[in-house]
Every structure is written in C-alpha cells, then in structure tokens.
Amino acid sequence: MSLRPVSALLNEHFFIPSYQRGYRWTALEVKDLLDDIAEFRLSSHNNPRDSFYCLQPVVVKKKHHEWELVDGQQRLTTLYLILRYLKEMAAPNEFGCYSLRFESRPHSEQFLQDISPELAQDNIDFHHIVEAWETINSWFSAKSAEDKTGFLATLLGSGNSGSKNVRVIWYQLHDDADATTVFSRLNHGKIALSNGELVKALLLQSANFVSGGRSALHQQQRLAQEWDEIEKRLQQSDFWYFISNQQVESNRIEFILSIIAAETDSPVPRTHPSYLFLTFASMMKHAPEDPRHIEKLWARIRQRFMMLNEWFENHETYHLVGYLISMGETIRSVITLHNASQNKPHFILLLKERILHQVHPAINLKQVNSEEFPQLLAADISALDYPDKRLRALLLLFNIAILLCDKQSLRFQFSRYKNDRWDIEHISAVSSQIPGDVPGQKAWTKNIRDHLRPDDNVMEPDDKLRRAKNRLHQLAAGLLAHEPFDADKFSSLFNRVQKTLNKKRPQALDNSIGNLTLLDSTTNRSYKNAIFPIKRLRIIEADKNGTFIPVATKNVFLKYYSRSVDNMTFWTIDDHHHYQNAIGNTLANFFQGGTQ
Structure with a gap:
C-alpha cells in the first residue's frame, strides 16, 4: 500500500474486469468530488507544504502491461472525464491521461473517448457517463480561467517543492491473490458509515x-x-x-x-x-x-x-404528541403546530384540534364548546362498527383520555404498544369467531370444560343457569374424551355455549364499539373466541405477569364502567351501553378541556 499522486497514474493502463458493474456515479457524486478538490485548493494555502487531498483506495493487480482495477472504477472514470475536459482547455501536449479498457463492455471504452449526448439512452453506462460529463462542463463553466488553471495544478501536482496535490491510496494485490474473491470481499463485506x-x-x-x-x-x-x-x-x-x-x-x-x-x-x-x-x-x-x-x-x-x-x-404533551405520532403524524407536522402556537395552552389546543380531526372528522372545533357536543360525539361513536378504520384510533384515544382526564400519574406505554401487534378484540365472543382448525377447537373446548367445572358452578345463584353450565361441562368433557375429534359435535357445542352464555346481548351489537377493546395479539390469541369470564381471568393473569394491558381494557374486563357487577358470567346489554357511554363522556370531557 502506498500513496500516489494522480500525476503518477497518467501513463498507466487499466482494465475493468467483467465481474464489475458499469459506471454508476450520479451528478451529485461528481459535483461533490469537484467541490472537495476546489475547497482543498483554496484552504491549502495556509496548510503545511506537504498537504494533499486523498481519494479512497484504488485496488489493483498487475496483469501483463495493464492493471486489473479491482476497486476504484467509479473514481478513476470520473477523474478520467475531468482530465479530458481540462485537457481540451490546456495545451494539446501538456499532459497525457491513463487509459481505461472494459473487458466486457468495449462500447463504453469507445464512448469515453467520444462522448455523444444523443446516445445517452442507448444503455445505462452511456446515460451515467453523459450525466457526469455534462455536470463537469456545467461546473467548470461557472469558473474563471484562473480557477480552472489552479484546479488542474492541484489535481496534477507532484507534491514536490511545496505544491499541493490529489493522491490515491494505491493498494496492489499480490500476484497470487484472486482478484474476484477480493472484489467480492470489498463490495459485499463493507459496513458503510451511517x-x-x-x-x-x-x-x-x-x-x-x-x-x-x-x-x-x-x-x-x-x-x-x-x-x-x-x-x-x-x-x-x-x-x-x-x-x-x-x-x-x-x-x-x-x-x-x-x-x-x-x-x-x-x-x-x-x-x-x-x-x-x-x-x-x-x-x-x-x-x-x-x-x-x-x-x-x-x-x-x-x-x-x-x-x-x-x-x-410533560404528562400532557407526552400523551397528546405520542398519540398523534402513533397515528402516523410526522414530528415535523407537530413542530409546525408548535411554531404556530402562541403559548403552551394554545399548543395543547392545536394538538387536540388535530386529534379531533383524526377520530371525528365530521365534527369541527367550533362545535366542541357547544352544549350539543357530547350528543354529537355519542352519535358518531354509536355509528361505528367493526372493522371501521377509525375504531383503533378511537379506542387508543380513549386510553389516553382516561390517563389525562382522571389526573392519573400513569403513562401510556407507547413503546409496548408499538413493539407488540395489537388487535381490536371483541369483549364477548361473536358467533362468527368459531375456531376453524382441530387444535383450536380442542383448546376452546378444554377452556369450557375447565371453566365450567360443577364445583365452581355451585355458587351460581341462578339454578337454571347452574344446570345449563353443568351440562355444557359434561358435553365438553365428553367431546374431548373421544378420538378422532368430532367437528360437527364441536360446532353444536360452540353454538350452544354462545346461546347460553351470551343470551343477554342482542346479536346486532356484536360489532359495535360497546363490545370492542384494544389488546395485544399475543394475549388475544391465548383466549380468542373464549367466553367473557374466561377472557376476564386471562386478562387478570396477564396483568399479574407484567403484560402491558391498556387501562381501558383492564377496566372493561373488571366491569369498571358497569353500574351492576353482580354477575361476571355475561357481558350484558347494560354493560355494553355503560361502556359505550363512558367512552363518549370521557372523550367529551377530554376535548372540552378536562385534562391536566
């Protein structure tokens, strides 16, 4: 390895082997090289006499009278084009230039010697060569004759007698080295600087x-x-x-x-x-x-x-900004809102206005301060049905609003929310969610058998329901005791469980927001299609084990919003309506200023 000035390369002959791609530098890279050399020339006046501008390595291997160019094709081709341009403005015999031969692309070699812009579209190599040539012409056209002469002197300076120059790191491979292997290692094993x-x-x-x-x-x-x-x-x-x-x-x-x-x-x-x-x-x-x-x-x-x-x-901006970013807003757009605000309260107002547009685009900010706003909000919420795209945004906002309106010090875990996959989960399973494969059917049946054990049903105050639960336990145990698993009997059991344990909620409400909540997909898969009391137990278990359960989801399965919690067997129509009303009331309070 050594340092060689560009002037020491002018009599050399290089060939680009077939394993390399063609010339691919764009106008940007070409202009950067020109700018860097020009900047070095101007700044080097006060530098030590041996200062130089260094290009990245040129890796070569001697092959007869030529150098096989293993790495550095883009740089040497660009320097070749720059030297060609400068040669046209200098004395004809003032300096020569190295040659470039392409092993598998002879037309590129000819094209470099006679660049014709009208042929730029003939192939991709020609396109990039023409682009580089036009960039060089344009860059030098804006320079004075003195600048051009000074640039050439710097580019080809010998480094002797105090002249500044441009050098390459010259890396010559051993005669026994396999050039193709080295090329592969250089170009596929690089870890580029970020x-x-x-x-x-x-x-x-x-x-x-x-x-x-x-x-x-x-x-x-x-x-x-x-x-x-x-x-x-x-x-x-x-x-x-x-x-x-x-x-x-x-x-x-x-x-x-x-x-x-x-x-x-x-x-x-x-x-x-x-x-x-x-x-x-x-x-x-x-x-x-x-x-x-x-x-x-x-x-x-x-x-x-x-x-x-x-x-x-800040507790408030953390949740408002974090929510908007989670919904796809860019940090630039939030900064724009901040720059447009007069003070912090105004910034909070602008954030809420943007959030309102996210979840309730039909309601404008002027309506927020009206007495009819809660009714408008409730009507918009009740009209949503699964799988409306706004449901996820609304359910996430409900969690955020709880933490802000109830003056809680807890912070929503955006990191957990973004790193886990999240589902919109039905609180009470719907008939369309019947498991489709035998393992899923067996798992569902085992949950019913274990949950509806006769000993656990003794405390059921409703004698008719207690007997129904015991019968479902027997059917589930009998189904699991026989192989092969009977899919038809499973379907009958599934429908019977849904009819018995979901009977107090009209089917029309299955996909409305009063039966929906947010949950991470891992927890959801562990009990998908389960009846309400099984889901409730799994939620409590997951929460004890450190799984992130959003506050609204936890509240739902604890029947926090329900006025009557004497029965944990059903998610009833009353539970449904109380939960939906809680969403509407919390969001109305949130938008009308009830935050920290």
Whole structure:
C-alpha cells in the first residue's frame, strides 16, 4: 500500500474486469468530488507544504502491461472525464491521461473517448457517463480561467517543492491473490458509515474550532460528549417510541438531524442515501464566514432535542404528541403546530384540534364548546362498527383520555404498544369467531370444560343457569374424551355455549364499539373466541405477569364502567351501553378541556 499522486497514474493502463458493474456515479457524486478538490485548493494555502487531498483506495493487480482495477472504477472514470475536459482547455501536449479498457463492455471504452449526448439512452453506462460529463462542463463553466488553471495544478501536482496535490491510496494485490474473491470481499463485506457517523465526523473536524490549543480541544470534547448523551437518551425505548414508530437500533440521533435537514433548503434529493450527510456538508460549506457557525449549528440540534425531551417529560404533551405520532403524524407536522402556537395552552389546543380531526372528522372545533357536543360525539361513536378504520384510533384515544382526564400519574406505554401487534378484540365472543382448525377447537373446548367445572358452578345463584353450565361441562368433557375429534359435535357445542352464555346481548351489537377493546395479539390469541369470564381471568393473569394491558381494557374486563357487577358470567346489554357511554363522556370531557 502506498500513496500516489494522480500525476503518477497518467501513463498507466487499466482494465475493468467483467465481474464489475458499469459506471454508476450520479451528478451529485461528481459535483461533490469537484467541490472537495476546489475547497482543498483554496484552504491549502495556509496548510503545511506537504498537504494533499486523498481519494479512497484504488485496488489493483498487475496483469501483463495493464492493471486489473479491482476497486476504484467509479473514481478513476470520473477523474478520467475531468482530465479530458481540462485537457481540451490546456495545451494539446501538456499532459497525457491513463487509459481505461472494459473487458466486457468495449462500447463504453469507445464512448469515453467520444462522448455523444444523443446516445445517452442507448444503455445505462452511456446515460451515467453523459450525466457526469455534462455536470463537469456545467461546473467548470461557472469558473474563471484562473480557477480552472489552479484546479488542474492541484489535481496534477507532484507534491514536490511545496505544491499541493490529489493522491490515491494505491493498494496492489499480490500476484497470487484472486482478484474476484477480493472484489467480492470489498463490495459485499463493507459496513458503510451511517449518515449520523459522517455528520459527527464533519462537526468534530479540528478546523471547526478556531480558538486553538486546549480551548479548542475542550470544545470538541464537549460536543462529542453532548452528542453521545443525546444518542443515549434516544436509545431509551420509552423516549424513542414516543417520537418515532420505527424500529431503529443505532444512530437514532439521525432522527434529530433529519428535523434540522428538513428545515434547510437542501440541494440534495431526500431520496439520496447520503441525504443527511450531504445536506449538513452543504450547510457547513456554504455558511457565511462565522467562527461560531459550528457552535450555532450544534445549538440548533440540541435545541430540537431539548424541545422533544420537554414534551416527553410533560404528562400532557407526552400523551397528546405520542398519540398523534402513533397515528402516523410526522414530528415535523407537530413542530409546525408548535411554531404556530402562541403559548403552551394554545399548543395543547392545536394538538387536540388535530386529534379531533383524526377520530371525528365530521365534527369541527367550533362545535366542541357547544352544549350539543357530547350528543354529537355519542352519535358518531354509536355509528361505528367493526372493522371501521377509525375504531383503533378511537379506542387508543380513549386510553389516553382516561390517563389525562382522571389526573392519573400513569403513562401510556407507547413503546409496548408499538413493539407488540395489537388487535381490536371483541369483549364477548361473536358467533362468527368459531375456531376453524382441530387444535383450536380442542383448546376452546378444554377452556369450557375447565371453566365450567360443577364445583365452581355451585355458587351460581341462578339454578337454571347452574344446570345449563353443568351440562355444557359434561358435553365438553365428553367431546374431548373421544378420538378422532368430532367437528360437527364441536360446532353444536360452540353454538350452544354462545346461546347460553351470551343470551343477554342482542346479536346486532356484536360489532359495535360497546363490545370492542384494544389488546395485544399475543394475549388475544391465548383466549380468542373464549367466553367473557374466561377472557376476564386471562386478562387478570396477564396483568399479574407484567403484560402491558391498556387501562381501558383492564377496566372493561373488571366491569369498571358497569353500574351492576353482580354477575361476571355475561357481558350484558347494560354493560355494553355503560361502556359505550363512558367512552363518549370521557372523550367529551377530554376535548372540552378536562385534562391536566
């Protein structure tokens, strides 16, 4: 391995083997290279005499009179195009240029020597070569003759006598090395630096800290420490899933960086994989001559983080902002609301207005303060039926509103809500939920047999119902005692259980909101299609074992909203209506200002 100036490559001959793809650099990468060399040229006046701009490695293997180019095709092809352009403006014999031969794409070699834009659509290689050539022409067209001459002098400087130059890391493989294996290892085994890591390196460059000495070192160390502290905070699941719905393992600070980038008029397309890094590089490169520019930029990053942290720490904004993010709102849209607000109460009002639009789009903010608002809300809620898309948003909001309106110190666990799969669960099973496979049927029958044991039915005050329960226990035990399992008899048992134990609730209410709640799918699958008392016991068991059960779901199965709880066997029509009324009353209180 060695460092070689570009000028030392001009007499070499390279060939690109067939295992490599064609030229793929876009205008953005080409312009970045030109900008970097130009910036190095201007900044190197005050640098040590041996300073140079270094390109990434060029990996080669000697093959007769040529070099097999194992890695570095994109860089050398782009340099070739730049040298071609500069040769046209220089004396014809002032310098030569290395050659590029394509083992499996001879047309590309010819095209590089005679670039014809009208052929750009003939193949993908031509397209990218033309794009690069036009970018180079456009970039140099805006430069003076002195700039062009100075650029060429820097690009081809020998490094002797104090001249600045551009160099490549020249890595020559041993004669016995297998070039294809090396290529595969280089291109498939790379762990690319993330945008966050690149921005951090950009900010921590020593040139950004102009005071020099121990003070500059202290500034660097302080910025690095604060960066790490922000990343550490973002790594905490409760904070991360408050502001984000994405499962990101590392470099979560990119979330904050993306907020700053979005507030910037960036020349880089957001779809570009290096959008964040290139945007910050552009911000720093084109910033006014201000020695405190980095300090101010870092202050913006910290300020955005501290604002999100403040929302997280506040009980009310935590739930309102967290709810909107869970429903798909972007953090940018929430920041826009914050910027439009006059003070914190106004910000809370704007958040509630956005939430109202999410769950009740037919009701506007002007109606919230009217006496008819609770009736409008109740009518809208009662009209919802499973599987209306608004049900999930409404049931989640009900949980949030309980924690805010009842002045509870508990916080909704957005991290658990987002990492678990959640179902809209029927409180009392409906007839359409009959298990479809034999294992599911057996599990359901075993639940009935165990739950309706005669000893447990002794305390049943209704003698007729006690006998019915005992009979269902016998049928379930008899069905399980025989193999093969009889699917027809199971269907008869299922319908009989539904008729006996769900008889006090009209079938028309099965899919209305008074029979629905939120539950994680793991808990739901453990008792799906079970009767109400079995579900209730499973909920209590799951809660004891540390499973996250939303407060409204827990309340439902404890019949918290019911006026009469003398019978835990049924989810009755009265239970249904009391629960639905509780949803309406809680949300009316929430929207009309009854929060912390």
